[in-house]
Amino acid sequence: MSVGMDDVERISQLAKLRLDAEEKKKMSQDLTEILEYFAQVEEVDTSSVSPMFHPVDTDNVWREDAVSDAEMTSEVLREAPQTSDGFFVVPQTVTGAKEEQDE
Amino acid sequence: MNDLKPGSLSIQKIQQLLRRREVCTDELRGAAVEDVSRRDQDVGSFLTVRGSYEGQSVNNGGTVSKASLNGVPCGIKDNLCTSDLPTTCASQMLSGYRPPYDATAVKLLRRAGAHVVGKTNMDEFAMGSSTENSAFAVTHNPWNSRRVPGGSSGGSAAAVAAGLVSFALGSDTGGSVRQPASFCGVVGMKPTYGSISRYGLVAFASSLDQIGPLARSVDDCARVLDVLVRHDERDSTSVKHPEAGAFASAVSESEPRLNGWRIGVPREFVSEGVDEPVRHVVREAADVFRQLGAQVQQCSLPLINHALSAYYIIACSEASSNLARYDGVRYGLRAESADVQEMFIRSRSRGFGQEVKRRIMLGTFALSAGYYEDYYLKAARLRRMISDQLNGSFEEYDLLLTPTTPTVAFRLQERMDDPLAMYMADVCTIPANLAGIPAISVPGGFHEGLPVGIQLMADRFDDRKLLTAARAFELSTGHHRRRPSHAEEGEMGRCGR
Numbered sequence: 001m002s003v004g005m006d007d008v009e010r011i012s013q014l015a016k017l018r019l020d021a022e023e024k025k026k027m028s029q030d031l032t033e034i035l036e037y038f039a040q041v042e043e044v045d046t047s048s049v050s051p052m053f054h055p056v057d058t059d060n061v062w063r064e065d066a067v068s069d070a071e072m073t074s075e076v077l078r079e080a081p082q083t084s085d086g087f088f089v090v091p092q093t094v095t096g097a098k099e100e101q102d103e
Numbered sequence: 104m105n106d107l108k109p110g111s112l113s114i115q116k117i118q119q120l121l122r123r124r125e126v127c128t129d130e131l132r133g134a135a136v137e138d139v140s141r142r143d144q145d146v147g148s149f150l151t152v153r154g155s156y157e158g159q160s161v162n163n164g165g166t167v168s169k170a171s172l173n174g175v176p177c178g179i180k181d182n183l184c185t186s187d188l189p190t191t192c193a194s195q196m197l198s199g200y201r202p203p204y205d206a207t208a209v210k211l212l213r214r215a216g217a218h219v220v221g222k223t224n225m226d227e228f229a230m231g232s233s234t235e236n237s238a239f240a241v242t243h244n245p246w247n248s249r250r251v252p253g254g255s256s257g258g259s260a261a262a263v264a265a266g267l268v269s270f271a272l273g274s275d276t277g278g279s280v281r282q283p284a285s286f287c288g289v290v291g292m293k294p295t296y297g298s299i300s301r302y303g304l305v306a307f308a309s310s311l312d313q314i315g316p317l318a319r320s321v322d323d324c325a326r327v328l329d330v331l332v333r334h335d336e337r338d339s340t341s342v343k344h345p346e347a348g349a350f351a352s353a354v355s356e357s358e359p360r361l362n363g364w365r366i367g368v369p370r371e372f373v374s375e376g377v378d379e380p381v382r383h384v385v386r387e388a389a390d391v392f393r394q395l396g397a398q399v400q401q402c403s404l405p406l407i408n409h410a411l412s413a414y415y416i417i418a419c420s421e422a423s424s425n426l427a428r429y430d431g432v433r434y435g436l437r438a439e440s441a442d443v444q445e446m447f448i449r450s451r452s453r454g455f456g457q458e459v460k461r462r463i464m465l466g467t468f469a470l471s472a473g474y475y476e477d478y479y480l481k482a483a484r485l486r487r488m489i490s491d492q493l494n495g496s497f498e499e500y501d502l503l504l505t506p507t508t509p510t511v512a513f514r515l516q517e518r519m520d521d522p523l524a525m526y527m528a529d530v531c532t533i534p535a536n537l538a539g540i541p542a543i544s545v546p547g548g549f550h551e552g553l554p555v556g557i558q559l560m561a562d563r564f565d566d567r568k569l570l571t572a573a574r575a576f577e578l579s580t581g582h583h584r585r586r587p588s589h590a591e592e593g594e595m596g597r598c599g600r
Contacts (some may be wrong), residue, residue, distance in 0.1 A: 003468070015467040016422060016430075016444075017460055018452045030461055030522055031468065037523055038412040038478070041485055052490060054310045054340075055296045055539025061339040075203035081437035088432050091443045099499030 001039060003031040107134040107261075110176045110220070111266030113319065114326050117175050128174035132218050135176035137266050139220055147242045147304030148252075148262035150181050150187050152221035163596040172330060173216035178262040178271035181222040184303035185209055188219070192305050193228045193237035196435045196454030200446050206303025207335045208272060209316050215330045220268055224405035227319075227456045228426065229279055229307045231255050232528035235519055236458045243515075244287060246553055250512040253283030253528070256317065260287040264587060270318040270327050276307050277414055278532025281544035285507035285556025288546045290324050290573070290583065291317045293359045294566050296539030297342035299523040300335030306471070309340070311414075311536040320583050321545060321574040325350040328566070346567045353567040354574035362396035363573055365500045367403040372505035372531055381506045382552035388504060388547050388576065395575050399504070402496060406489045407534055413489060414533040415526060416469050416482035423466030429454060440441055461522060490538040497562035502572055505531050507556035508546040531558060541566045545573045546582040554582075 008028050012019050019027060073086060082089040107118065109131045120126045123181045136153060143149050180190045184202035188299040191197045205213065213219065226236035233255025234242045242257045244250040245265040256273025260283035263271050273280040275293040284291025299314040306312065316327040328350040335341045346353075368389060373382050383405060389399045431437035431450030431566070438449035469478035496503060508528055517523045535542035540563050547557035557576075561569040577583045 007468075008464070011468050011471065014471060015463050016427075016451050017449045017455070017463065018448050019460070023457075023460075027154050027461065027464060031465060033523055034415070034465065034526075038416065041409050041412045041481060044406070044409060044485060044488070046481060046484035046488065049484040049487050051480055052487035053483055054591045055490070055537075056340060056342060058340070058342075061336075063336070072203050076433075078203070079200060079434040081431060081435075090432055091441055091446050 001032070001036040003028050003035060107131070108138050108266060109174070110138060110262075110268040111134040112269060113183060114172065114175050114269055114323050115495065117269065118171070118173070126174075128216070128218075131176070133175035133443075135218060135220050135268070138435050142265065143262070143267055145243065145248065146245055146261050146265045147240050148223055148258040148265065148267060149178065149221045149225050149260065150191065150193065150239055153188060153219065171216050171459040172212060172231070172327070172482060174218060175216070175270070176218045176220045176268045177212060178221060178223040178259050179209060179219055180225050180256050180259050180271070180273045182225060182274055183209055183272060184218065184305070188222050190222065190305070191239070192228045193225045193239055194454065194456065194459070194595045195238045196429050198238075199311050200434055202303070204303065205589065207300035208331055208339060211333070212272075223256070223262055223271060225258055226255035227459050228278055228305070228422070229274055230422070230458050230462055232278075232282060232525050233513070233515075233518065234258060234283070234517065238456055241515070244512050246288060247512070249514055250553065251286065251515055253508070253512060255279040255283075255285035256291075257283045259317050260284050260289055260291065263287070263289045263319060266586065270316055270323055273315055273317055274304055274307070274309075275313050275315045275532075276311045276527040277418060277536050279544060280317060281507050281532045281556070282528060284317050284544045285554065285558075286512035288554030288556075288585070288587070289317055289319055290321055290543065290545050290577075291315060292324050292328070292543040292569070293535060293541060294328065294332060295342070295344065295541045295563050297340050298332045298541075298566065300333075300338040300341050302335055302337040306425040308418040309425065310421060311418060313536070321543070321570055321577050322351070322354050325354045325570050325574075344566070345564055350567060350570055353570045359571060359575040359578065360396045361392060361572060364392075364397035364502070364572065366392050366397050366399045366502045366504050367402035367496055367500035368399060368504050369402050369407065369496070371404055371407045376530070377506055377509040378511070381509060381511070382557055384548040384550070384555040385504065385506050385557055391576055391579055392504065392572070395579060402500065404492050404496060405486070406492050408510040409485055410489050410534045410537060411526065411530050412483040413482040414529075414537060415465070416478050417486060417537075419462045419466035420469045420479050420497065421466070423463045423470065426455075426459070426463055458522070486537050489534060493534055493538045493540065493560075493578065494562065497565075501565075501568060503559070503560040505558045505560070507531055507558040511553040511555055512551050527574060533561050539563060541569050543569050543573050545577055546585070547580075548582060549585070
């Protein structure tokens with residue numbers, strides 16, 4: 001499995017990372033080398049085996065959907081880069097909606 | 104001059120000094136901080152040291168129970184949340200981050216009277232095997248300052264080895280407690296998956312992550328486990344361990360024997376990929392166990408050769424999902440942009456270091472359409488097979504004996520340009536994480552002045568067995584008593600004189 005520059009570009013978009021030209025080249029080399037090593041697993045027939053996603057086969061753990069630790073709101077928000085009136089603030093994500101309605 | 108160095112003392116010794124009123128806990132706390140401030144410059148094991156020791160719950164007087172960690176100085180890996188100290192995961196992404204709460208493990212330690220001296224250095228987000236991936240500091244191996252301490256819990260291992268703290272907490276996803284313990288000549292244990300609550304541990308690969316103690320003896324490790332192993336409803340993977348609270352009692356015998364114990368040495372772990380001096384130490388350890396009364400035999404676990412591949416696919420896949428939360432919205436670094444998508448991308452690209460990006464990329468690839476079945480699912484199926492093979496071996500053997508690492512501590516910078524060579528450092532420790540079984544590294548000997556660890560693995564929930572055998576080994580060899588030259592003991596207090 002060779003991971004080319006196009007693959008690196010595609011994966012980095014999925015991962016929301018931007019790599020410069022040099023980083024891309026290094027990433028392509030590193031991922032290719034790592035996946036070549038991983039290719040040895042192909043020799044093991046796993047077709048009849050169920051995948052193991054977790055070491056403990058426990059049932060889901062449920063709890064009441066109740067508010068707790070509500071008094072911590074300000075402490076939690078303290079660490080956010082930008083907040084307003086108890087909300088996290090992000091750059092505007094919806095644009096033009098009102099104008100379109102008005103037309 | 105005060106020559107009290109609380110961090111160089113065992114838990115038992117500290118309890119004894121307190122009981123005889125030769126020192127008081129305030130004195131221990133002050134001396135521990137002072138000693139770290141003075142001596143850690145050469146080691147670089149701490150990222151943050153608590154300058155003032157007021158304000159922590161001080162549990163003076165009263166009875167000193169056996170489980171109590173009254174006045175015992177400890178280090179906490181910087182991926183465990185502490186409400187009074189920054190928690191950075193050694194990443195620019197979380198530089199200066201102050202969690203609103205203590206991790207359950209930290210809370211339990213404090214409740215038992217332990218003194219959290221500070222936060223220890225690590226590989227960024229616990230990704231690495233040398234602590235060189237830290238965004239903030241270089242940690243040196245106390246046995247040889249040009250060598251790495253191992254990783255990712257390298258700061259914790261170095262702090263314990265240098266006698267700065269009596270014990271430290273690390274996290275072990277593929278060997279991150281045991282591998283640095285081996286490189287630094289201390290004891291490091293990863294208990295059965297789910298034994299110690301992961302609430303407040305910054306997630307790397309949730310199906311593999313487990314908190315574990317590092318200490319200078321198996322006895323100290325067991326005492327810390329007695330405090331930490333308990334069910335926590337805040338962690339849905341937390342288990343009710345049948346042996347909770349009975350770990351220290353498993354190591355209390357002064358001349359333990361292992362008559363009738365069966366120990367297997369899987370030949371795949373002592374193949375040519377492992378340096379001869381390390382194999383030599385394992386052979387010697389096998390002889391020690393024979394002298395203790397155990398039967399030691401070679402066995403075979405052929406699928407182990409695929410554990411590294413399965414591990415890195417699974418760990419990176421889970422990491423790519425877990426680290427999606429760092430988007431510059433709720434905490435951590437934000438790189439401004441008028442566009443929200445661009446803000447995500449810039450924040451992540453600036454906040455994460457090279458190895459973290461590499462693993463996110465690898466994981467994203469393994470989970471992406473067209474590759475999911477061939478990589479992630481294939482790895483998960485292999486995990487089942489490897490786990491079944493390991494578990495099956497415990498029908499025949501009480502324990503498995505292996506090296507902890509294929510080499511002694513390597514040189515700083517030696518492997519930084521070769522990610523695959525760095526991943527190989529975890530080849531012996533990874534299988535226990537895949538299967539969720541307990542494993543411990545104890546000092547097994549030395550090669551050219553550098554410590555060599557041996558690893559013992561046991562069946563799930565057989566943590567006591569592991570401790571019993573490890574304790575028998577350390578008592579009969581005494582390797583754990585050898586310390587790096589500048590980490591001498593100091594137990595003279597002022598209070599009682």
